[in-house]
Amino acid sequence: MIEPGQLVMLVSPKGKRYFRVLQTEDVLNTNDGQLQMQNVVHQGYGAVVHTHLGRAYTVLKPTLYDLIKSVKRRTQIIYPKDIGYIIIKLGIGPGCRVIEAGCGSGALTTALAWFVGDAGRVYSFERRQEFASLCRENLEKIGLESRVQIADGDIEQGFGIEKADALFLDVRTPWEYLEHIPGALIPGAPVGFLLPTVNQVSSLLSAMQDGSFSSVEVLEILVRRYKPVPERLRPEDRMVAHTGYLIFARLGAP
Numbered sequence: 001m002i003e004p005g006q007l008v009m010l011v012s013p014k015g016k017r018y019f020r021v022l023q024t025e026d027v028l029n030t031n032d033g034q035l036q037m038q039n040v041v042h043q044g045y046g047a048v049v050h051t052h053l054g055r056a057y058t059v060l061k062p063t064l065y066d067l068i069k070s071v072k073r074r075t076q077i078i079y080p081k082d083i084g085y086i087i088i089k090l091g092i093g094p095g096c097r098v099i100e101a102g103c104g105s106g107a108l109t110t111a112l113a114w115f116v117g118d119a120g121r122v123y124s125f126e127r128r129q130e131f132a133s134l135c136r137e138n139l140e141k142i143g144l145e146s147r148v149q150i151a152d153g154d155i156e157q158g159f160g161i162e163k164a165d166a167l168f169l170d171v172r173t174p175w176e177y178l179e180h181i182p183g184a185l186i187p188g189a190p191v192g193f194l195l196p197t198v199n200q201v202s203s204l205l206s207a208m209q210d211g212s213f214s215s216v217e218v219l220e221i222l223v224r225r226y227k228p229v230p231e232r233l234r235p236e237d238r239m240v241a242h243t244g245y246l247i248f249a250r251l252g253a254p
Ligand code: SAM
Pocket: 075, 076, 077, 078, 101, 102, 103, 104, 105, 106, 107, 108, 109, 125, 126, 127, 128, 131, 153, 154, 155, 156, 170, 171, 172
């Protein structure tokens, strides 16, 4: 039995994933026929339920990884491997107030909303209205929209927020907005940035030398996957060699 209001992931015979906030009376229209959510409520996680055409769907409780991978995207997104480290470095947890820009498709927004809980708040900024709408839609699909305030606006005017606990910028020219950061955060707050090229990292580091930041760290995260074959265990032939550089710091002098 699953409580109505819980998020479920329904996996089709071909591996297609559907996410739904469970409502007993709902019907899910799939490529394989209709699925009655009442059956999903009664069968519970791990069960197999059938469409009216007899196709078997597996009911699973989604992980944050599943949700990030399912984000409908029209921008580059931040990958789970990078998001994990970002969350830890920024100290994101229940009750946090965190600022991010730009939210783009909302992959990082999803993770921030997941971790801040109902008592926290994510303030997301996005200058392109179509991406702000897409991010909102992606959050609504998984029931996390109430934790996020999306402003479709440019951060060149500042954030209009005070005493937030942390900040992350995934924009092309973050050095242009550094002057707005001290007024938006508590003293000593963690800040982070993602940039795809070393030239951009150099520009950011130069701008950060004004004495407003300390404990600066630059890194990238590589994941090497293995073929899970016990008798011939070896890495996969191809890997994603580069997503972006991560830059972290603390607000204020050491
Ligand atoms: N972090 C997002 C995710 O994980 O899905 C992806 C962000 S996308 C790579 C970068 C976004 O920043 C774009 O949607 C762009 O419109 C937005 N952006 C760039 N400069 C901005 C600014 N000055 N103010 C607000 N948004 C900005």
